[in-house]
Amino acid sequence: MAENKRDYYEVLGVSRDADDAALKKAYRALAKKYHPDTNQGNAEAEAKFKEASEAYSVLSDPEKRRQYDQFGHSAFDGMGGAGAGGFDFGGDMGDIFGDLFGDLFGGGRGGSRSRTYSGPMKGANLRTSIRITFEEAVFGCEKEIEMTLKDECTHCQGTGAKPGTSPQTCPKCNGRGRVVTTQQTMFGMIRNEQVCPECGGKGTVIKEKCPHCYGSGYTQSKKRIQVSVPAGIDNGQSIRIRGKGELGVNGGERGDLLVEVVVSNHPLFKRQDTSLYSTAPIPFTIAALGGTVRIKTIDGEVEYDIKPGTQTDTKIRLRGKGVPSIRNKSVRGDHFVTLVVQVPERLNEEQKEALRRFEDTMTGEEHKKKRGLFK
Numbered sequence: 001m002a003e004n005k006r007d008y009y010e011v012l013g014v015s016r017d018a019d020d021a022a023l024k025k026a027y028r029a030l031a032k033k034y035h036p037d038t039n040q041g042n043a044e045a046e047a048k049f050k051e052a053s054e055a056y057s058v059l060s061d062p063e064k065r066r067q068y069d070q071f072g073h074s075a076f077d078g079m080g081g082a083g084a085g086g087f088d089f090g091g092d093m094g095d096i097f098g099d100l101f102g103d104l105f106g107g108g109r110g111g112s113r114s115r116t117y118s119g120p121m122k123g124a125n126l127r128t129s130i131r132i133t134f135e136e137a138v139f140g141c142e143k144e145i146e147m148t149l150k151d152e153c154t155h156c157q158g159t160g161a162k163p164g165t166s167p168q169t170c171p172k173c174n175g176r177g178r179v180v181t182t183q184q185t186m187f188g189m190i191r192n193e194q195v196c197p198e199c200g201g202k203g204t205v206i207k208e209k210c211p212h213c214y215g216s217g218y219t220q221s222k223k224r225i226q227v228s229v230p231a232g233i234d235n236g237q238s239i240r241i242r243g244k245g246e247l248g249v250n251g252g253e254r255g256d257l258l259v260e261v262v263v264s265n266h267p268l269f270k271r272q273d274t275s276l277y278s279t280a281p282i283p284f285t286i287a288a289l290g291g292t293v294r295i296k297t298i299d300g301e302v303e304y305d306i307k308p309g310t311q312t313d314t315k316i317r318l319r320g321k322g323v324p325s326i327r328n329k330s331v332r333g334d335h336f337v338t339l340v341v342q343v344p345e346r347l348n349e350e351q352k353e354a355l356r357r358f359e360d361t362m363t364g365e366e367h368k369k370k371r372g373l374f375k
C-alpha cells in the first residue's frame, strides 16, 4: 500500500525543511477544516483528516521524521496497525489532540483526549464575552457576570452511583473505555477503535443511579463571577479566570473561564493600541493670534496653548493622555489631536467691517495673487 500514499510533506502542504511551528500551523488548519465534528458523515473529509493526522504524527516526532526522510513510507511498513488505513488512532494521538485542540474546540466535546487516560485531568475551558465602554477599557473596571457551572454532586461525590453502591467496571470494554473492531475488506484487515457504546468511554457503568443527580455525577447552578478588567484592555482580548471552567476529571482541577471583552466605540476618540486620536475645533482668531483652548481628553478637558499662525490639520501630541499599557498601567500612551480651524458661518455687520479692515491691511504680493483667484 505504501506506494499509493501521498508524501507527508505534500499532505500538509509544507516544505521539507518546515520547522515545528510551520508543521503545527499547517496541520491545525487542515484538521480544523476536515475535523469529523464539523464534517459529520463526510467520508472524504474523514479520509483527509486521517491523512493529515497521520502525516503530522510522523513529522512532528523528530525520530519518526528522520526515518521518514530517509526511507519514506516504507519506514513504517507493518507498523501501527497497518492495513489500508495503515494508521492506528488508538495510540498517542490523544496528546496531539490535547495539545492542538485544547483551545480550538473549547475542549468540552469529550474529544479524543480523555478516552484511554484515567488519571486526573484538568477540566475544559469555558468561554463567554462581556461588553464594556470605551472608558472602562481604558481605565479598567470590575464586572459581575452570571454563568451556569457544574459542580460535583455532593450526594454521590461525583460518581453518579447511588450512595452505598459504586460504579462497576464496564463489562463490554473491561474498563478500557474503547472497543476495537476488525473488519475484513478488499484492501485487507481494517482495525477500528471506537468509544465503548456501553459506558460512553468512561470504563465504568452505574447499576443504581444517584437519585440526586440522576447518575450524571454533577449538579448545575448559576454562579455570579467577578471579572476584574485590567486598565488598557483592548477589543477582542480575553481575561482568564482560573478555576471557573468545566469540572476536572478524576480529581483534576477545574478548567478556566475565558471572558472575551467587546469594547464599544467612543463618539470622540479612536484608539490604536495605547494611542488615542481625536479632532478638536479651534476658532480661526485663536489659530491666527494664538491663545489657550480647551481640548477634550479621556481624562476630561485640558488647556492647550495654540501658537500664533496655527493651520488647520495641525497635529498635536498630548503626552500621557492615551491608554495605559495593559502590562503596566502607570505607563500611558499619548493622545494625538488634529486641530480643525473653524471659520464662522455667520458674522454681524460689525464683525464683517472688522474683517474688511483687516483685509485692507493685507498688502503682500502673495496675498494679492491669492485674492485675485477668487475675485
Ligand SMILES: [Zn+2]
Pocket (backbone or CB within 6 Å): 153, 154, 155, 156, 157, 158, 159, 160, 161, 210, 211, 212, 213, 214, 215, 216, 217, 218
Ligand atoms: Zn449524585
Ligand SMILES: [Zn+2]
Pocket (backbone or CB within 6 Å): 170, 171, 172, 173, 174, 175, 176, 177, 178, 196, 197, 198, 199, 200, 201, 202, 203, 204
Ligand atoms: Zn465500556
